[in-house]
Amino acid sequence: MTLDLFFKNAHLVFPGEATAPGGVGVRDGRIAAVTAPGEDLAADRTVDCEGRWLMPGLIDPHVHFGFGDPEKDFRTESRSAALGGVTSVISFYRAKDFREDFDRQLAMAQSQSVIDFSFHLGLTSDLHVKTLAEITRTYGVSSYKMYMMYKGQAGLAKGFTDIDDGLLFAAMREVAKLPGAVLGVHCENVEVIPYLRDPLRADGRDDLAAWDEQSPDFLEAENVHRVCYFAKKTACPVNIVHLSSKEALDEVRRHRRSGGPPIYVETCPHYLFIDKQDAAGPLAKVNPPVRTQADIDALWEGVLDGSIDTVGTDHVPRKRETKEKSIWQATNGFPGVATMLPILVQAGYHDRGVAPEVLARVLSRNAARIYQVAGKGTLTPGADADLVVIDPDLTRTVDPAELLSHSDYSPFEGRPLRGWPVTTVSRGRIVMQDGRLTDAAKDGIGRYIRRFPESEQ
Numbered sequence: 393m394t395l396d397l398f399f400k401n402a403h404l405v406f407p408g409e410a411t412a413p414g415g416v417g418v419r420d421g422r423i424a425a426v427t428a429p430g431e432d433l434a435a436d437r438t439v440d441c442e443g444r445w446l447m448p449g450l451i452d453p454h455v456h457f458g459f460g461d462p463e464k465d466f467r468t469e470s471r472s473a474a475l476g477g478v479t480s481v482i483s484f485y486r487a488k489d490f491r492e493d494f495d496r497q498l499a500m501a502q503s504q505s506v507i508d509f510s511f512h513l514g515l516t517s518d519l520h521v522k523t524l525a526e527i528t529r530t531y532g533v534s535s536y537k538m539y540m541m542y543k544g545q546a547g548l549a550k551g552f553t554d555i556d557d558g559l560l561f562a563a564m565r566e567v568a569k570l571p572g573a574v575l576g577v578h579c580e581n582v583e584v585i586p587y588l589r590d591p592l593r594a595d596g597r598d599d600l601a602a603w604d605e606q607s608p609d610f611l612e613a614e615n616v617h618r619v620c621y622f623a624k625k626t627a628c629p630v631n632i633v634h635l636s637s638k639e640a641l642d643e644v645r646r647h648r649r650s651g652g653p654p655i656y657v658e659t660c661p662h663y664l665f666i667d668k669q670d671a672a673g674p675l676a677k678v679n680p681p682v683r684t685q686a687d688i689d690a691l692w693e694g695v696l697d698g699s700i701d702t703v704g705t706d707h708v709p710r711k712r713e714t715k716e717k718s719i720w721q722a723t724n725g726f727p728g729v730a731t732m733l734p735i736l737v738q739a740g741y742h743d744r745g746v747a748p749e750v751l752a753r754v755l756s757r758n759a760a761r762i763y764q765v766a767g768k769g770t771l772t773p774g775a776d777a778d779l780v781v782i783d784p785d786l787t788r789t790v791d792p793a794e795l796l797s798h799s800d801y802s803p804f805e806g807r808p809l810r811g812w813p814v815t816t817v818s819r820g821r822i823v824m825q826d827g828r829l830t831d832a833a834k835d836g837i838g839r840y841i842r843r844f845p846e847s848e849q
């Protein structure tokens with residue numbers, strides 16, 4: 393058996409398990425063999441990893457492709473992802489009626505993406521809840537998101553008229569009926585925010601810390617409590633996406649102790665890396681806000697003890713000009729898909745001694761399990777050959793011009809980070825080598841990941 397590709401002399405990272413020296417053989421887009429040190433197999437092309445890490449390609453379960461240039465984001469942002477060692481993304485997608493828009497959205501993404509992709513559906517109306525089972529089965533999407541911060545006035549400003557606790561409860565009852573489905577919830581109590589925000593603005597505050605003070609940790613924890621409580625009453629698996637604070641994580645832990653359906657937790661690289669004093673200012677404005685050093689430490693503890701299941705970027709690829717404003721006027725969110733891995737290697741492995749297999753657990757394996765992504769997030773023969781080779785000692789300074797995003801800035805720009813991907817492999821194709829895309833990274837080679845096992849197509 394001749395392999396297409398053989399990665400030798402690697403430091404293999406088995407997510408959640410261990411690391412070991414060895415090699416990985418690839419054939420027909422899949423992992424064909426995992427070998428012991430010195431056991432060299434014949435291949436059309438052999439890559440000597442020289443002891444660098446080789447782990448499953450990252451699955452970023454939280455990107456907003458379409459918030460930059462809706463018509464081209466899957467082209468630019470999937471390339472930025474590939475540069476960052478990300479081989480699958482799940483992008484948030486909203487439509488008035490998914491039954492009338494999904495095929496168009498899928499065709500556009502399919503024609504552009506260089507890596508595999510899927511969608512979460514944003515549930516913003518009664519219609520979405522009523523048609524949930526139908527759209528899940530038709531399109532193979534088993535994860536959704538409710539935006540508690542678009543309740544009431546905040547929602548009306550965005551055109552959402554139906555978002556309230558009733559819609560949340562109704563959605564949970566529907567999701568609970570669908571095997572393996574999970575409801576993600578954005579937790580922030582938007583009704584209290586104005587009472588904290590208005591005095592800060594009146595005082596003339598214009599700094600990143602003020603953004604945290606207008607939506608403090610307890611407004612996140614309060615919503616987390618409500619979501620976990622209703623989840624228990626409806627037996628609905630839920631996912632607290634982009635969890636940002638110790639207060640909120642402790643609330644999840646408290647609810648988990650009393651049993652019930654799964655409560656998953658996702659955090660983001662920025663909550664593990666920068667605090668509200670950061671010099672990035674409005675470039676780092678995001679919902680929920682970046683918090684304090686104590687929160688950063690608590691979230692790393694959560695990664696280590698397994699309380700945090702996944703890390704996703706919340707990647708929003710808008711332009712710098714939308715951020716260079718006051719903290720109150722700047723847009724929310726920022727790009728991150730290309731810098732997730734170096735941030736986790738720097739802040740996790742180098743600064744805190746977090747083992748590579750723990751990073752791989754939150755960066756690939758758990759997302760594959762939670763979101764029903766078959767054949768990914770593992771170095772097992774038969775799995776998709778989605779791989780990333782990482783040089784843990786390569787130091788590069790974050791330069792947005794090199795990251796190929798539609799966006800033209802990074803809240804981490806100018807910062808040296810140690811630990812970068814040097815090779816990205818998408819189903820057996822080397823799409824990135826030494827920080828540059830290869831000729832194999834062509835429009836449309838990414839595949840749609842259909843995730844509901846009972847789905848029709």
Ligand SMILES: [Zn+2]
Binds near residue numbers: 454456706
């Ligand atoms: Zn988001």
